[in-house]
Amino acid sequence: MSANAPLRSIAVLAAVMLSFVAPPGAGAAPVVRTQSSPAQCGGESDAVRIGVSPGAAIASLSSTDLDRELSLAKDAGAFAVRLDLDWGLIEPTRGAFDWALSDRIIDAVVAHGMCPYGIVGYTPRWARVPAAIDNPHARPADPAQFASFARTVVQRYQDRMSLWEVWNEPNLVSFFAPAPDVAAYSALLRATYQAIKQVQPNSTVLAGGMAPAETTQGNITGTTFLSSMYEQGANQYFDAFNVHPYTWPYLPNDPGTSSWNTAMKMWPMRDVMVAGGDSHKQIWITEFGAPTGTNPNSVSEQVQSDTIGIILDAVLGTDWLGPAFVYSLRDSGTDTSDVEQNFGLLHRDWTPKLAYARVDAFAAEHSAP
Template identity: 60%
Template sequence: MFRRVTLSVPKSVVTLALLLVSIAAVITPAHASPTTPGRTAPSSPDGRCSGMTSSPRIGASPGATLAAASNADLNAELDLARDAGLFSVRVDIDWSTIERNRGQFDWTNTDRVLAAVVAHGMCPLGVIAYTPQWARVPEAMGDSHSRPADPDVYAAFARTVVTRYRDHMNLWEIWNEPNIVGFWKPKPDVAAYSIMLRAAYQAIKQVQPASTVLSGGLAPATDNGTNMNPKSFLSAMYQLGANKYFDAFNVHPYTYPWLPNDPSTQEWSTAFALWPMRDTMVAGGDAGKQIWLTEFGAPTGTASNAVSEQVQADSIVIVMDAVLGNAWIGPSYVYSLRDAGTNLADPEQNFGLLRRDFTPKSAYGRIAAFTGAYS
C-alpha cells in the first residue's frame, strides 16, 4: 500500500454567458483593475476553499488548455469535473498574457475561466506564474518561464490579482515547478525563489489574510547541477527560513510509467519522498502544515513512457488512498481533466481523465466513486 500506513457532449453555453454578464454587473470598481472597471470573475468561495482539513479532497489541474478552450468546451469539461465530485480546479493566472505591457492589464480570458469554475460550484486555485518579457531576467529574456528580475514586481502583480479576485477565491499557488529549469530559467535558485515567495506571501496576506498560500508545486527531479530534487529544494527552503511564507508545502508526485507504490522506485520516487519531506517539515516546526499535491497522474497512449488506461486509473487510486490515509496530505489535483490533443504518441496530450472527445477513461469513474464515498 502507498500509506505509512506503508509507502504506500458539450452543452449549451447560455448559462455560462448569462453568468458572465451577471458577474460583470456586481463587482465594485474598487476591486477591479483600473484598466477594466466593473469586470470580475465569480461569486464568493465557500468554506471548502480555504484552510487545512483532514477531509480528503480531490481537484483537477487542467493546465493551460483550459484557457484555450471555447466556451462550449470549457462548459462541457467543467460539467464533467463537477459530476465527478471534484471540489476544485487549478487555473493558471498567467502574468505574461495578462500584463504584456507594464501597467496594462487584460483580464478577459482569466475572468471567463474563473467565472465558469465557480458557476459549476467548484473552488478555483490560482497559480500566479510566468513572466512578461519586460519583467524577465536578462539571461532568459526569450521565455515566459524566466524567473522575474525583481521579486517585488512579481509581488505587486500578485497583490493586484488577489485584490481583483479576493471576494471570489482564496487559494493561491506561488509559481509552478521552480525546482526545474523548464519553469525557472536560467536555472533553479532556491534563494531567489524564496525571496520571491516571501514578497508574494506578504503581499497576498495584506489583501486577504485568511487566504491559503501554497509554495509552487515541485516537480520530480534529481540533483544534477541544473534541476533540484524536491527534497533538496525543501530542505534548502527551511534553512533559509522560507517555510514561514507558505501555509502548505506543495509537490507533484509523478512516477509514471511506474505505479506510485512500486517498491523498486523508492530510491528516486517523488511519491515515496513525501514521507521524508514530511519529516523535514515536522523537524522545522511545521507539523501543522499539510503537503498539497497540485498535480499527479499518468499519461495514456502509445509513447514509451505512457501507461494503459487501467494503470492510469490504478496510479490515481493509489495516490487518493494515500490522501485518505494521511491527514497531513492535503487536497490533491489530478493532471489533467481532458486530453490536450489526439496524438497518442505524445504523452503531453494524453494525461486526461477524459479523451479529447469528452468520453471518460477508466480513471474518471474511479475518481467519481472515491469522491462519492469520502467527500
C-alpha cells in the same frame, strides 16, 4: 529526517495498494452532485478533497466545451480547479492589464460551484532576468514587482478566490529559468506571500509545486529544495507545501523505484517540515496522474487508474496530506504517441477512461458533499 523514511513510505503505499477494492467499470454512471458555493475553499478540511489541474489549454476552450469540461469535473466530485494566472499574459506591456481570459475561466469555475485555485506565475518580457529574457518561464528580475502583480490579482479576485500558489515547479530549469535558485525563489515567495496576506489575510498560500527531479542538469530534487528553504527561513511564507508526485510509467508504490520516486519522497519531506516546527502544515498534491496512449512511456488505462487510486488512498490514510489535484481532466489532443496530450481522465472525444469512474466513485464515498 528519519533514517527509515523511504522504507516507511514504501510500507504505507504498499498497505494502501492492498486495501484496494475492484475499480468500477468504465460504464459506471457518475454520481450526480448538487452545486455548492465556493465558500468551502479554505485550507483545512477533515474530508478528502479532489481537484483537477487541467493545464493552460483550458483558457482556449470554447464556451460550450468549457461548460462541458467543468460540468464533468463537478460531476466527478472535484471541489476546485487549478488555473494559471500568467503575469506574462495578463500584463504583457507594463501597466496595461488584460483580464479577459482569467475573468472568463474564473467566473465559469465559480458558476459551476467549484473553487478557483490560482497559480500566480511567470514573467512578461519587460520584467524578466536578463539571462533568460527570451524564456516565458524566466524568473522576474525584481521580486517586489512580481509581488505587486500578485497583489493586483488578489485585489481583483478576492471575492471569488482564496487559494493561491506562488509559481509552479521552481525546482526545474524549464520552469525557473535560467536555473533553479532556492535563494531567489525564497525571496520571491516571501514578497508574494506578504503581498497576498495584506489583501486577503485568511487566504491559503502554497509554495510552488515541486516537480519530480534529480539534482542534475541544473534541476534540484524537491527534498533538497525544501530543506534549503527551511535553512533560509522561507517556510514562514507558505501555509502548505506542494508536491507533484508523478511516477509513471511505474506505480507510486513500486518498491524498485524508491531511489527516485517522488510519491515516496513525500514522507522524507514531511520529516523536514516536522523538524522545522511545521507539523501543523500539510503537503498538498496539486498535480498527479499518468499518461495513456501509444508512446513507450505511456501506461494502460488500468495503470493510470491504479496510479490515481494509490495516491488518493494515501491521502485518505494520511492526515498531513491535503487536497489532491488530478492532472488532467481531458486529453489536450488526439495524438496518442505524444505523452503530453494524454494525461486526461477523459479522451479528447469526451469518452471516459477507467480513471474517471474511479475518481467519481472515490469522491462519492470519501469527499465532502
